[in-house]
Amino acid sequence: MAYGATFHRSSRTLTDPGPPFTYSPENRARFDRIVTRYPPEQRRSAVLPALYLVQHQQGFITGHAMQHVAELLGITAADVEDVVSYYTMFYTRPMGRFVVNVCRTLSCALNGAEQVTAALCETLGIRPGETDSTGTFTLVEVECLGACDRAPVVMVNDAWQECLKPADVRRLVEDLRTKGEAALSGCHHVVEQS
Amino acid sequence: MEPLLTKYVREPNCFTLDFYLQHEGYEGLKKALAMTPDQVVDVVKASGLRGRGGAGFPTGMKWQFVDKKSPNPKYIACNADESEPGTFKDHLLMERNPHLLIEGCAIACYAIGARVAYIYIRGEFFHVQHVLERAIADAYARGFIGKNVLGSGFDCDVYMHRGAGAYEAGEETALLESLEGKRAQPRNKPPFPAVVGLYNCPTAVNNVETLANVPLILKNGAEWYSQLGPEKNGGPKLFCISGHVKRPGVYEAPMTITLRELIDGYAGGVREGRTLKAVIPGGSSVPILLPDQLDAQASFDGVQKAGSLLGSAGLIVLDDTTCMVWLAENLLHFYRHESCGKCTPCREGTDWLHKILRKIEHGQGQTRDLDLLLSISGNIAGKTLCAFGDAAVTPVLTTLKHFRHEYEAHIREGRCTLPADWRAHA
Numbered sequence: 069m070a071y072g073a074t075f076h077r078s079s080r081t082l083t084d085p086g087p088p089f090t091y092s093p094e095n096r097a098r099f100d101r102i103v104t105r106y107p108p109e110q111r112r113s114a115v116l117p118a119l120y121l122v123q124h125q126q127g128f129i130t131g132h133a134m135q136h137v138a139e140l141l142g143i144t145a146a147d148v149e150d151v152v153s154y155y156t157m158f159y160t161r162p163m164g165r166f167v168v169n170v171c172r173t174l175s176c177a178l179n180g181a182e183q184v185t186a187a188l189c190e191t192l193g194i195r196p197g198e199t200d201s202t203g204t205f206t207l208v209e210v211e212c213l214g215a216c217d218r219a220p221v222v223m224v225n226d227a228w229q230e231c232l233k234p235a236d237v238r239r240l241v242e243d244l245r246t247k248g249e250a251a252l253s254g255c256h257h258v259v260e261q262s
Numbered sequence: 263m264e265p266l267l268t269k270y271v272r273e274p275n276c277f278t279l280d281f282y283l284q285h286e287g288y289e290g291l292k293k294a295l296a297m298t299p300d301q302v303v304d305v306v307k308a309s310g311l312r313g314r315g316g317a318g319f320p321t322g323m324k325w326q327f328v329d330k331k332s333p334n335p336k337y338i339a340c341n342a343d344e345s346e347p348g349t350f351k352d353h354l355l356m357e358r359n360p361h362l363l364i365e366g367c368a369i370a371c372y373a374i375g376a377r378v379a380y381i382y383i384r385g386e387f388f389h390v391q392h393v394l395e396r397a398i399a400d401a402y403a404r405g406f407i408g409k410n411v412l413g414s415g416f417d418c419d420v421y422m423h424r425g426a427g428a429y430e431a432g433e434e435t436a437l438l439e440s441l442e443g444k445r446a447q448p449r450n451k452p453p454f455p456a457v458v459g460l461y462n463c464p465t466a467v468n469n470v471e472t473l474a475n476v477p478l479i480l481k482n483g484a485e486w487y488s489q490l491g492p493e494k495n496g497g498p499k500l501f502c503i504s505g506h507v508k509r510p511g512v513y514e515a516p517m518t519i520t521l522r523e524l525i526d527g528y529a530g531g532v533r534e535g536r537t538l539k540a541v542i543p544g545g546s547s548v549p550i551l552l553p554d555q556l557d558a559q560a561s562f563d564g565v566q567k568a569g570s571l572l573g574s575a576g577l578i579v580l581d582d583t584t585c586m587v588w589l590a591e592n593l594l595h596f597y598r599h600e601s602c603g604k605c606t607p608c609r610e611g612t613d614w615l616h617k618i619l620r621k622i623e624h625g626q627g628q629t630r631d632l633d634l635l636l637s638i639s640g641n642i643a644g645k646t647l648c649a650f651g652d653a654a655v656t657p658v659l660t661t662l663k664h665f666r667h668e669y670e671a672h673i674r675e676g677r678c679t680l681p682a683d684w685r686a687h688a
Contacts, residue, residue: 105421107335110461112443116385116426141443154445154602155426157385173347173596174546174589175504175578182686211429211596212347213386216504216576217511226388255357255389 083149083160086130095121099140111141115151119158128159156210164199164206166244168192169223172209175216180234184220185209187237204245215255227252263490265514266478266498267471271358277393279400282361288406290477294369295414302373306476308484310496314351315341315432315469316545316573318562321476325466327456328374334463338370338379339441339455342470343425343432345384346545347596348576351500352470354512356383356390359474360397364420366473368407369480371418374466378419381470382437385426394422429600433648434467436602447604448648471500491516495561499575503529506536506581517561521551521568524560525579536581540664544573546593547653549660585680586665587672590657591619597654605646611638612654619658622669625676632669635662 091099099114099121106113118141122133134148141148152158159167170176170185185207189195192205199206215221218230227249229240243251270276270285279287294302307322328336340363344352356363367379383391398420402408407420423441430436431446438460440446459465475497479487488496495517501524504510508530515524521543525531532538540550543560548571551558558568565572580589594616603609615638618631639655646652662669671679681687 105419105423107461110442113423113441115443116424116440119426120424143443147443150445151443155385155428157427172592174542174592175348175510177592178505178578178580178584178684180684183684186686210386210427211599212345214344214350214353214384216348216350216502216578219504219510223386228389 083129083131083134083152085132086126087132089122089126089130089132089136091121091136092125095125103141112143112147115141115143115148116155119148119152123158128162130160162199162203165204166224166249167206167208169208169210169213170196171211171213171215171219171221171223173212175212176219176221179219181220183234184222184232184237187234188241191238191241205241218255224249224252228255229253230255263498263516266490267355267359267362267474267500268512268514271354276358277360277397279361279397279404282359286481287361288365288477290480291365291368291372291406292412293480294372295412295416299373299375302369302480305484306373306479309479309487310484310494311472311475311479311487312495312562313469314471314475314499314575316346316547316571318572321468321472324456324468325370325374327454328466329457329464330375332457332464334461335378336374336376337460337463337465338367338374338376339434339437339460339465339467340367340379340381340470340473341432341434341437341467342381342383342387343428343437344387344470344574345429345432345600346547346574346576347593348502348504348542348545348578349574350502350504351512351575353387353390355470355474355500356387357393360394361401362474362477363394363470364397364401364407366476367420368411368418369476370466370468370473372416374464376466377417378421380441380460381420381422382431382441383422383424384431385424391422391424398422428602429596430602430648430650433650436648437467438465445602447602448650450647492518492559492561492564495559495563499560501528501560502574502576503579504576505579506532506584507579508533515560517559517564519560520557521560521565521577522556524577525556529577529579532579532581536583538579539582539584540580540586542570542576542578542580544571545576546578546596547649547656548573549656550664552664583680583682583684585623585678585682586661586668587619587623588678588680588682588685590661591616591623593657594619594654597650597657601650601654605651607642607645608651608654611642611651614638615642615655615658622672623678625672625678627669627673629670629673631673632662632666 102117138145196209222229229252311321312318428446431440435449436446455465513528598612598616642651
């Protein structure tokens with residue numbers, strides 16, 4: 069095959085610009101508070117928290133949102149996209165209401181994480197990386213979450229489920245549908261508080 | 263020895279400021295403020311405290327290297343990006359004893375002449391961030407941090423900075439890059455952060471557990487501290503034990519303890535009917551130790567003498583159901599995913615290693631692949647800006663060294679020869 073037919077074709081997908089974006093007044097106030105933590109000439113340091121606010125507001129990060137963050141921080145949209153595309157916790161496409169992150173790294177895998185993922189795939193009818201047709205669940209395999217003593221660990225949005233057995237997956241999914249994140253065990257601290 | 267860092271972690275309110283103050287909280291800071299900054303550095307130096315993040319570098323020396331004559335501001339960056347597979351000690355410390363860390367940050371700032379400490383916490387620790395933010399706010403409200411700390415005239419701000427999912431942000435210069443609002447990719451060294459760090463200013467980057475030890479040293483003295491444990495390995499140490507043990511968890515002990523005592527005593531040993539196959543003693547990036555090597559002292563020097571590294575003290579215990587080819591594939595999936603992409607040998611090499619390991623694990627390997635693994639590993643190790651490259655090839659080299667026969671069996675039989683029942687089999 070001719071060289072040019074397969075090479076020199078960028079596989080890069082441009083970020084969806086999405087609808088026009090500005091922070092809600094509450095998020096703008098949060099943003100203004102956060103930037104005071106950094107020296108005035110180092111506003112760029114606030115890019116990660118600024119992007120979390122975007123994600124909090126609309127679920128994922130669009131081109132227009134990057135532009136907005138860039139203007140507020142005094143950097144280019146390319147600088148912001150550089151960051152967004154690097155960190156795994158930023159999404160550039162719509163995700164399900166529950167993003168189910170299964171830890172797949174060694175200590176969890178030694179305790180059955182592969183089977184947890186398989187059970188989630190079967191229960192949800194999707195593969196890792198996919199969102200179900202109703203937009204309720206997105207399944208993601210992630211690397212070590214740092215709670216290896218409570219393996220296997222699953223993070224649903226920002227909340228945790230520890231010691232998840234493959235046999236309990238179906239019930240957890242049902243509970244998430246009805247009770248939301250309250251269905252999760254949480255981490256040690258939260259558990260011992262309640 | 264009675265636990266010092268984790269003594270109260272099971273008490274219901276141990277994370278509150280009131281509880282902390284009832285148990286000699288912020289006494290170390292008071293003692294530090296009564297001394298000169300140089301005296302504080304000297305005390306920490308004399309204590310022999312070694313960094314708990316993985317490298318075991320003496321903390322007092324790190325602080326002494328901070329360029330105090332620089333006209334620029336100085337910074338403390340606390341590395342709370344705990345991401346090394348098998349490590350979860352900082353997680354527990356911040357969740358249950360956050361004020362110990364805040365006190366450590368304040369003392370560290372005072373010692374090196376900094377006015378700001380940033381705690382860079384990994385994005386996934388959302389529940390920990392709530393605890394930490396609350397603790398920081400309480401410490402401000404009672405004057406332990408902020409303007410004119412305890413009436414001493416010393417100003418100290420402590421801020422939490424949330425990461426967003428990057429193992430590499432745990433590398434100290436990559437952490438600084440991330441804190442500056444860029445990709446978490448390492449810088450060329452030298453210059454070291456002590457001279458050119460955050461915002462090009464002198465910076466000390468310290469692990470959570472390291473800073474949590476500092477108040478104990480100030481409170482009880484350097485001599486007391488250095489005698490908790492073997493020579494040059496003083497102080498209490500947190501050990502994270504996970505994998506195939508009956509009681510996984512964080513255990514605190516002096517470094518006089520042996521690896522075997524930790525695994526069989528504290529963690530209850532392997533489960534019934536299983537036998538111990540191997541142990542990774544310091545997080546996934548260090549060489550494997552075999553059962554007959556576990557009488558080594560669980561200290562920085564002891565584990566090194568046994569042929570591995572204490573690293574982050576994340577002990578991952580493997581029983582006889584573990585396939586070592588699968589293990590290498592699992593870990594290389596991790597390194598391939600987490601490679602920051604700055605250095606070509608690591609970015610490309612980890613992907614190649616993972617592909618070859620997956621091929622062997624799935625029964626499609628050839629004998630020559632083993633040489634290829636060694637050759638690629640040799641072209642990554644020592645050829646990258648940070649230690650990630652060396653870490654990434656370790657699982658390959660160490661399994662090939664001790665368990666080459668398992669690789670050969672996979673290739674010979676064209677299948678995984680040890681398919682454990684805790685794995686998913688498609």
